Amino acid sequence: MKSNSLGEFEELVLLMVAALHDEAYGVAILQNLEEKVGKKVNISAIHVALKRLETKSFVKSRYGGITTSRGGRRKKFYVITATGKAALDAQYSLRTSIYQQIPNISFGR
Amino acid sequence: MSKQPPKLALSFLRWFCKPEFLEEIEGNLTELYEIQHRRSPWKANLRFGWNVLKTLRPELTRSLFPKYPINPITMFRHNFVITVRNFRRHKSSFFINLIGLSTGLASALLIYLWVNDELQMDKFHANDSRIYRLLEHVDEATGMKTGTHSSGSMAQALEEEMPEVEFAAAVLGPYDGITLSTGEKNVKSNGRIVNNDFFKMFSYSLIEGTVDNIWAEKNSIVISEALAQNIFGTSIDVLGRTLKLQHNEEYTISGIFENTPSNSSEQFSFAIAFEEFATQEGREHLLSWGSTPATIYVMLRDGVKVEDFNVKISDFVQIKREKEVRFRTPFLVSYSDYYLFGNYENGKQAGGRIEYVRLFSIIAIFIVIIACINFMNISTAKASRRQKEVGIKKATGASRFSLVFQYLGESTLITAIALVIAVGLVWTLLPQFNIITGKELNLNLQSVEILTMAALVLVTGFVSGSYPALYLSGFKPAAVLKGKVSSAGGETWIRKGLVILQFTISVVLIVSVLVVYKQIEYTQTKSLGFNREHVMLVERERPDNDMEHLDAYIEELKAIPGVINASTTGHNLSGGVWGVYGFEWEGKDPNDNTHFEHMAVYYEVLEIFEMDLVAGRTYSQEFSNEQDKAIFNEAAIAHMGLENPVGTTIKFWGREKEIIGVVKDFHFESLHNEVRPMLISLRPGNTEQWIIKVKPGMERDVIAGLEDFQQKNNPGFALVYSFLDEEYQKQYVAEQRVSVLSRYFATLAILISCLGLFGLAAFNVELRTKEVGIRKILGSSNMAILRLLSADLTKLVLVAIIIALPISYYLSSNWLTRFAFAIELEWWLFAGSGLVAMLIAFITVSMQTIKAAGANPVESLKEE
Incomplete structure (x- = not known):
């Protein structure tokens, strides 16, 4: 298995997939991310991130039913896997453990 | 549903995107588009395009090559094996193609070498662009x-x-047959008289001596390496040695230059200084603004526009001659272009050698096309034999592209084999070709040549393979494997068209060859107005104005056994020599500056040439003051508009001259030109050659006698002689070459065409063996079958002839316009050519059909 580290943007996408649970597909992820982060994100960045997450088996995907919008194309929904959840947990606990080591610094406003 | 996203961007996306991602990505992009479209359709379009572009990422685009490629080497080997097997199985068509293509390529290569050499002529000078x-x-x-x-x-x-001028060179010459001597050694050589700038301007590199000081001393001479070898046996340490010119003046060698390269139009072995030569006494005319004896070359400075410069110098002569001469307008043309574009008509550039370059390039292309057509026709005609192969390949999943590739590879392979043979042919034919063209061409296989040949193979392979490849690969596998022989009407139509094209080209070539041949024959047999048979011309070596001397020499010449008559002349009637103007006669238009050709003669020259007098008499020793008399040709009299010329007085260069005779017009130039006005005057000082009428069959005795004569009177000068009819031929060298070459190439073209026709006929006959058998059993005669089988192909040739005749009429009448005296284009020339083509084609076809018609029907019908 290749390096299973998570890039910053990948982590955001993976979090969003987990958060949207079962309703996560390209455009939904995009809209929610833009809303949360507060800046424009290009759809192709999300596509690439999803492909990478999938090859690292952090997410799995399935096609939705045929719709009349979207030019007749099906949606592809993503769900976080156990490995994906574990990776998020590991990242999260790593961060919190380091964060807790920070002494109580005062920046004295 | 609202509007569709932009089509172009969408199809681009579909083209590059990995197929397994396309569903998702296209869906997402379209959804975004739809959302945005509600707000602003215009922005949505832009956004969509932008998103498509952003999707161009390595992870999302598909590879240019299939993920599981067919191993190209295996495939290549497979194709190769199939090709070789196919060649072996159909040996006859393989050899027909091979012979056609290799001879076609060989002639194309020969012509390429020639054309390339012509185009490179004079381009080797370092400052070519400014000379x-x-x-x-x-x-x-x-x-x-x-x-x-x-x-x-x-x-x-x-x-x-x-x-604007950096250098300007004045050159006199060429002087041929100049004797250079040192001690006992005499060498005939040809040289130029050049000014100081000549060697600075042109890239004739000096091996010994430097450009700046070769002319530093008086009486300096610069000689070529080969001449030094010839005279001294070495080119080392000859600087400072002396040479005598014409056994007269002595010159010191001040430099040695490399032999003039074969791609130089100027060929010379020595040079002496113009400044020194022209300032000697009695040579004032060389520097006078009134005469035009020198060739002038100019090298402009960098960045000077020649068009502007030409405007500036247009009145240069006028100013120099104080407005006296208004009619001479000097202008510059590129030195190296002049070789190919040397003809001017009425002040306009009118072709030159470039026409032959174009002509032969076209012929080369045509011959290769004919060979390609053979390949196309034979491959498509035999397509039925390969239908199964195509069907199976397609059924097992071969794409059309890979089939096209296979057949193109096949044609390229055969072209490559043909090229190897062609190179061998060129190798063996080149010496002969060099003799015909008068060139020194080499087939040196350098990178440029190899690239050219590779390009030739690829292009020829592609042209000849393209149609068969598209045709063969287009079969429907299901139909083919079921055994349906697909034979679309279009295919035979194209094949017929190609045969017609081949024969059209061939017939045009045949007619052209005939026309050129007839015209050459015409120049040989046309009465020129003088007799050029059995007339010898001998170089006199020195001018001699002393009439008593001349008379003594002429008596001596006449005493040689075999000599009928002898005299001396300044004009050998084989091309214009000396144009003069400045005649005055009654009623002359003051602006008329027509140049009259000037022929300087001595007594009895007109009799030796056997010219006809229209009026008056010729020069004779019985009269006195003959030098103040004039004889004109009819053209001159007509130009001056004199009614009763004999006895009239005209003025020439300020001196009065009485006209004593008028000669019938004769051709003193090639038949390209009309007969121009000519003055024949008795000026022994301007005569240059002995002219001797020889008894037929006594030439050897006369030459022996002349050797003695030369030994006695001109010791140290080798005897140089020629025959007038040979000199006359030299005026048609270009036409002779074209005649010989076009004959070869036309023969080749028709041979290759017939080869193809032969192949087609063989195939047609084979296809119809059963039909012929049945017809014979039902009582058809051999003749009827022969007619049936031959009709198709001969009909095509007939159509080709009908198309070709008007084209060839146009082309040949165009070519003949360059002769002032040309043959009439008679109908039988065309009818004859057509008949010949028809006959050749018929014989070719019937070689196959007679065999088929005579065959026993049992043989063809017993099987199946």
């Missing part, structure tokens, strides 16, 4: 002539007065 030749438009009031020569002072004047 120009000076020509002069001369307005003769009756028409514009373009003179190649100018005044000797022109070079110096231009260099001094025009800041």
Whole structure:
């Protein structure tokens, strides 16, 4: 298995997939991310991130039913896997453990 | 549903995106588009395009090559094996193609070498782009002539007065047959008289001596390496040695230059200084602005536009001659272009050798096309044999592209084999070709040549393979494997068209060959107005103005056994030599500056040439003051408009001259030109050659006698002689070459065409064996079957002839316009050519059909 580290943007996408649970597909992820982060994100960045997450088996995907919008194309929904959840947990606990080591610094406003 | 996203971007996305991602990505992009479209359709379009572009990422685009490629080497080997097997199985068509393509390529290569050499002519000078030749438009009031020569002072004047000029060279010559001697050794050589700038301007590199000081000493001579070898046996340490010119003046060698390269139009072995030569006594005319003895070359400075410069010098002669001469307009043309574009008509550039370059390039292309057509026709005609192969390949998943590739590979392979043979052919034929073209061509396989040949193979392979490849790969596998022989109407139509094209080209070539041949024959047999048979011309070596001397020499010549008559002349009637103007007669248009050809003669020259007098008499020793008399040709009399010429007095260069005779027009130039006005005057001082009428069959005795004569009177000079009819031939060298070459190439073209026709006929007969058998059983005669089988193909040739005749009529009448005296294009020339083509085609076809018609029907019908 290749390096299973998570890039910053990948982590955001993976979090969003987990958060949207079962309703996560390209455009939904995009809209929610833009809303949360507060800046424009290009759809192709999300596509690439999803492909990478999938090859690292952090997410799995399935096609939705045929719709009349979207030019007749099906949606592809993503769900976080156990490995994906574990990776998020590991990242999260790593961060919190380091964060807790920070002494109580005062920046004295 | 609202509007569709932009089509172009969408199809681009579909093209590059990995297929397994396309569903998702296209869906997402479309959804975004739809959302945005509600707000602003215009922005949505832009956004969509932008998103498509952003999707161009390595992870999302598909590979240019299939993920599981067919191993190209295996495939290549497979194709190769199939090709070789196919060649072996169909040996006859393989050899027909091979012979056609290799001879076609060989002639294309030969022509390429020749054309390339012509195009490279004179281009080797380092400053080629800035070197120009000076020509002069001369307005003769009756028409514009373009003179190649100018005044000797022109070079110096231009260099001094025009800041744009870097160098200007004046050149006199060529002087052929000049005797150089040292001690007992005499060598005939040819040289130029050149000014100081000549070696600075042109890239004739000096091996010994430097450009700046070769002319430092008086009486210096610069010789070529080969001449040094010839005279001294070495080219080392010859500087400072002396040579005698014409056993007269002594010159010191001040430099040695590399032999003039074969791609130089100027070929010379020595040079002496113009400045020194022209300033000697009695040579004032060389520097006078009134005469035009010198060739002038000019090298402009960097960045000077020749068009501007030409405007500036257009009145240069006028100013020099104080407005006295208005009709000479000098102008510059590129020196190296002049070789190919050397003809001027009425002041306009009118082709030159470039026409032959174009002509032969076209012929080369045509011959290769004919060979390609053979390949196309035979491969498509035999397509039925390969239908199964195509069907199976397609059924097992071969794409059309890979089939096209296979067949193109096949044609390229056969072309490559043909090229190897062609190179061998060129190798063996080149010496012969060099003799015909008068060139020194080599087939040196350098990178440029190899690239050219590779390109030739690829292009030829592609052209000949393209149609068969598309045709063969287009079969429907299901139909083919079921056994349906697909034979679309279009396919035979194209094949017929190609045969017609082949024979059209062939017939045009046959007619052209006939026309050229007839015209050459015409120049040989046309009565020229004088007798050129059994007339010898001998170089006299020195001018001699002493009439008593001349008479004594002539008596001596006449005493040689075999000599009927002898005299001396300044004109050998094989091309124009000396144009003069400045005649005055009653009623002359003051602007008329027509040049009259000037023929300087001695007594009895007109009798030796057997010219006819229209009126009056010739020069005779019985009369006195003959030098003040004049004889004109009819053209001159007509030009001056004199009613009763004999006895009339005209003025020439200020002296009165009485006309004593008029000669019938004769052709003193090639038949390209009309007969121009000519003055024949008795000027022994301007005569140059002995002219001797010889008894037929006594030539050897006369030459022996002349050797003795030369030994006695001109010791140290080798005897140089020629026959007048040979000199006459030299005027048609270009036409002779074209005649010989076009004959070869036309023969080749028709041979290759017939080869193809032969292949087609063989195939047709094979296809119809059963039909012929059944017809015979039902009582058809051999003749009827012969007619049936031959009709198809011969009909095509007939159509080709009908198309070809008008084209060839147009082309040949066009070619004949360059002769002032040309043959009539008679109907039988065309009918004959058509008949010949028809006959050849018929014989080719019937070689196959007779065999088929005579075959026993049992043989063809017993099986199946």
